[in-house]
Structures are given as C-alpha cells and as structure tokens.
Amino acid sequence: MKSLRSRYIRSALAAAGIGLFAGIALADEAPKYDVVDGGIPASLTGVAGNPENGKAAMLNRKGGNCLSCHAISALSDQPFHGEVGPTLDGAADRWSEAQLRLIVANSKAVFEDTIMPAFYRTEGLHRVADKFADKTILSAQEVEDVVAYLLTMKE
Amino acid sequence: MKKWTYAAAAIAIGGVVAAGAAAVSAEDKPMLTIDGETFTTHVKVPDDHPLAPEVISGWEYRTRETQALELDDFQNPAFLAVEQGEELWSAVDGSEGKSCESCHGDAAESMKGVRANMPRWNEAANKPWTLEEHINSCRKDRMGAEPWKWESSEMLGMTAYVGLQSRGMPMTVQTDGPMASWIEKGKELYYTRVGQLDMACANCHVDNYGKYIRADLLSQGNINGFPTYRLKWQGVGSLHRRFKGCMDQVRAKPYKRGSDEFVALEAYLASRGAGLSVETPAVRN
Numbered sequence: 001m002k003s004l005r006s007r008y009i010r011s012a013l014a015a016a017g018i019g020l021f022a023g024i025a026l027a028d029e030a031p032k033y034d035v036v037d038g039g040i041p042a043s044l045t046g047v048a049g050n051p052e053n054g055k056a057a058m059l060n061r062k063g064g065n066c067l068s069c070h071a072i073s074a075l076s077d078q079p080f081h082g083e084v085g086p087t088l089d090g091a092a093d094r095w096s097e098a099q100l101r102l103i104v105a106n107s108k109a110v111f112e113d114t115i116m117p118a119f120y121r122t123e124g125l126h127r128v129a130d131k132f133a134d135k136t137i138l139s140a141q142e143v144e145d146v147v148a149y150l151l152t153m154k155e
Numbered sequence: 156m157k158k159w160t161y162a163a164a165a166i167a168i169g170g171v172v173a174a175g176a177a178a179v180s181a182e183d184k185p186m187l188t189i190d191g192e193t194f195t196t197h198v199k200v201p202d203d204h205p206l207a208p209e210v211i212s213g214w215e216y217r218t219r220e221t222q223a224l225e226l227d228d229f230q231n232p233a234f235l236a237v238e239q240g241e242e243l244w245s246a247v248d249g250s251e252g253k254s255c256e257s258c259h260g261d262a263a264e265s266m267k268g269v270r271a272n273m274p275r276w277n278e279a280a281n282k283p284w285t286l287e288e289h290i291n292s293c294r295k296d297r298m299g300a301e302p303w304k305w306e307s308s309e310m311l312g313m314t315a316y317v318g319l320q321s322r323g324m325p326m327t328v329q330t331d332g333p334m335a336s337w338i339e340k341g342k343e344l345y346y347t348r349v350g351q352l353d354m355a356c357a358n359c360h361v362d363n364y365g366k367y368i369r370a371d372l373l374s375q376g377n378i379n380g381f382p383t384y385r386l387k388w389q390g391v392g393s394l395h396r397r398f399k400g401c402m403d404q405v406r407a408k409p410y411k412r413g414s415d416e417f418v419a420l421e422a423y424l425a426s427r428g429a430g431l432s433v434e435t436p437a438v439r440n
Contacts, residue, residue: 008346008347008348008355008357008358009343009346009347009348009355050403061369065369067369068368068369069368078340079370080367080369080370082366082367083366083367083368084363084366084367084368084373108327108353115354115358115359115362115363117351117352117353117354118353125348125349125350125351125353126347126348126349126350126353126407127349127350127352127407127408128349128350128406128407129350129351129403129406129407129408130408131406132350132351132406132417133353137351137352
C-alpha cells in the first residue's frame with residue numbers, strides 16, 4: 001500500500017483555496033466577508049450579536065451542535081458534551097472577536113484539516129444533500145450571536 | 156424461539172468449560188467469547204497501517220449492556236433474522252423448483268468462510284461481489300426467482316444466516332489482482348470530505364476513535380459484524396445502510412446500496428480490518 005496520502009481529499013474548488021479570498025472569488029450567493037490577519041474584523045450583519053440567541057444556536061442539534069464536539073462548563077446542565085474538540089472554556093481569552101468570527105464562519109481557514117465544520121460557507125463542498133445545497137449551517141446573524149456568546153467565555 | 160443447533164455444535168468444539176464464564180473473566184475488560192469461542196477484537200498492525208498500532212472491533216466501544224447482548228445468542232435479537240434465513244435456506248422458490256439447500260446442502264459446511272472474504276472478485280461481472288450479490292445471482296440465474304431487495308427482511312435474514320457460518324473466522328479479503336484498484340478507490344472515498352458538514356469517514360473513525368461525539372463513543376468503523384442488530388434501528392441492517400446513515404449524518408448525498416462506491420468502501424474496510432473475527436450478527440447501539 002502506498003504511504004498514507006497527506007490527509008483529506010476535497011473537490012477542486014476547495015483545493016484552489018477560494019475560501020481564503022472570500023470577497024474576491026466567491027460566487028454571488030455565497031457568503032462574503034473580508035479576512036484580515038487571520039480574522040473577520042467586520043460584523044457579518046451590522047447587527048450586534050445576542051449571546052442568549054448564540055447559546056441557543058450552539059445547543060441546537062440541527063444548528064451549531066457545538067456540544068457534540070466541545071465541552072463547555074457553563075452549559076454543564078446539558079447532557080453529553082463531546083470530546084472531539086478542546087473545551088471552549090476561556091475561548092475569549094485565547095482568541096479575539098475577529099478570530100472567533102473566522103473560526104465559526106470557516107474553521108478550515110484557521111485550523112488546517114480540522115474536523116470542525118465551517119458554519120458559514122457554501123463553497124468547495126462535495127456531494128451536499130439536496131436539502132442543504134447552497135445553504136450555510138448557520139445564518140450570518142447566528143454567527144454573530146454565537147460569537148457574542150463565545151466572547152462571554154472568559155476564565 | 157427455536158433452540159440453536161449450531162450453538163450446541165460450537166460448544167462441542169470450543170469445550171463446555173468456558174461457556175458462561177466469558178463475561179466475568181475480567182470485570183473491567185470482558186472478552187468477546189460466545190459459546191466458549193473467544194473472538195479476535197484487537198489485531199496488531201504495522202506502523203504504516205492507518206489504524207496502527209491496533210485494529211479494534213466496534214464491539215470494544217459499546218456499553219457493557221450492549222456487549223452482553225452479543226455474548227449470548229439467546230439474547231442477541233439478530234437471531235430472529237438468522238432464524239428467518241435458516242427457514243429460507245430450505246424453502247423452494249422460483250421456476251426451477253429449487254432451494255438454496257438443493258445445491259448447497261448444509262450451510263454450516265458449504266457457507267463456512269464465505270462471509271469472511273467478502274466482497275469477492277467475480278470474473279464474469281468483472282467487479283467484486285458482495286454477499287448480497289452472490290445470493291441474488293443464485294436466486295435470479297440458478298433458481299429462477301425474484302432477487303431480494305437489499306434491505307428486505309429476506310436478504311437480511313439470509314446474509315445473517317450465511318454470515319453466521321463464518322463467525323469467529325478472521326476477515327481475509329483478497330487484496331491483490333483486480334481487487335487492488337477497488338480497494339484503492341474505497342480508500343480514496345474514505346478520505347474524501349463530503350456533505351454540508353464537510354467530513355470524511357476518516358475524520359471520525361481514524362482521527363477520533365475512542366472519543367465521544369455527543370453521546371456516541373466513536374469506534375474505528377469496522378465492518379466485521381454486519382449485518383448487525385442496531386438498537387437505534389430496532390432491527391438488523393446491512394453494512395450499506397450503515398454507510399448511508401453516516402453520510403446522512405454529515406448531510407451528504409449518500410451513494411446507493413450496492414453502488415460501486417459502497418462496494419469499493421466495503422472492499423477497503425474489509426482489507427483494513429483483516430484479521431478481526433467475523434462477528435455476524437453483531438449487536439451495536
């Protein structure tokens with residue numbers, strides 16, 4: 001057997017790294033935002049995020065479903081925190097608002113090869129079920145809300 | 156429920172001693188022992204194997220309660236399907252007036268080892284055939300009977316019954332010759348990200364086995380137990396149903412049961428899991 005390929009295979013679109021130059025290269029309907037210094041400094045909607053709504057979006061199993069991979073002490077009343085990702089406790093101490101926005105919108109731009117889904121991206125995906133085609137997992141406002149909640153996560 | 160004739164046979168071979176003692180041998184780490192026969196659930200593999208150092212059966216990742224169901228054929232709910240398969244084995248069907256038994260005789264002999272090297276290269280079809288395809292080809296071409304649907308209770312019963320005749324034997328799929336390119340294709344699919352969640356099989360089953368994803372403890376996604384009774388399904392399901400389920404989870408458009416893609420994935424996973432004991436019909440949650 002050949003040595004294991006570097007890692008994961010994706011469609012040609014993704015391989016071209018289009019997501020990183022979002023504003024320029026994305027198709028019309030695809031999410032647009034500017035990445036500056038490893039973050040998205042500008043709000044995606046111009047409407048301030050609401051942390052309570054963010055918490056709801058994170059818990060929603062058909063939405064963020066963040067607990068499937070991350071443990072969050074502040075949400076210890078919720079059952080079944082996953083172990084696939086690191087705890088999000090203290091996330092706001094480690095990352096700026098702009099960085100958190102990029103991590104949520106397109107985790108792959110921050111963590112190469114990560115299992116974490118990109119919650120606000122439609123480009124470069126492969127064999128998406130019809131029901132979800134050209135849809136982002138979270139809406140722009142939900143991303144803002146999630147970021148607002150993450151910003152409360154200080155230790 | 157009818158008593159199991161080969162349960163008795165297996166005890167005769169394995170020795171009566173271990174029967175019943177299996178689950179208690181080590182409180183912390185029970186062994187997969189059925190009717191006195193201990194199964195291989197860990198296989199040491201060389202460094203260049205994607206699951207190095209060990210290939211591990213999905214059985215090891217289930218709860219004690221779920222494990223216990225597989226340890227005892229009288230509790231294993233998949234044996235209802237096996238029983239149906241056994242009945243169908245000797246049931247005459249189709250224009251030729253034959254049953255499986257007419258040609259194959261005692262399944263315990265003629266079908267021994269068959270499941271362990273599936274999928275198997277079929278020269279005439281010029282592709283690997285799964286167990287389902289072997290069975291349906293006999294029905295169509297040799298019995299003059301209607302092929303069974305992939306996920307029908309008849310097919311699940313027959314694959315469970317035929318599969319059981321290989322239980323305890325090591326998985327040994329052919330990997331050379333014309334199988335090699337299918338296995339390579341399957342591996343490529345295994346590492347290809349799909350769906351709105353943009354995940355490959357390997358993201359969960361290679362990079363994260365042994366960790367919880369929500370309430371599910373991720374295994375290596377091995378295939379030695381199929382068809383499998385799944386508590387969530389409340390029934391027995393095929394391997395390709397499981398593949399479909401995993402693709403649905405990541406919001407991908409699944410391939411069809413029996414498609415070249417799923418057969419390639421099956422061939423790859425059979426080769427990757429070589430050496431694990433066939434556990435058909437396993438119990439998982």
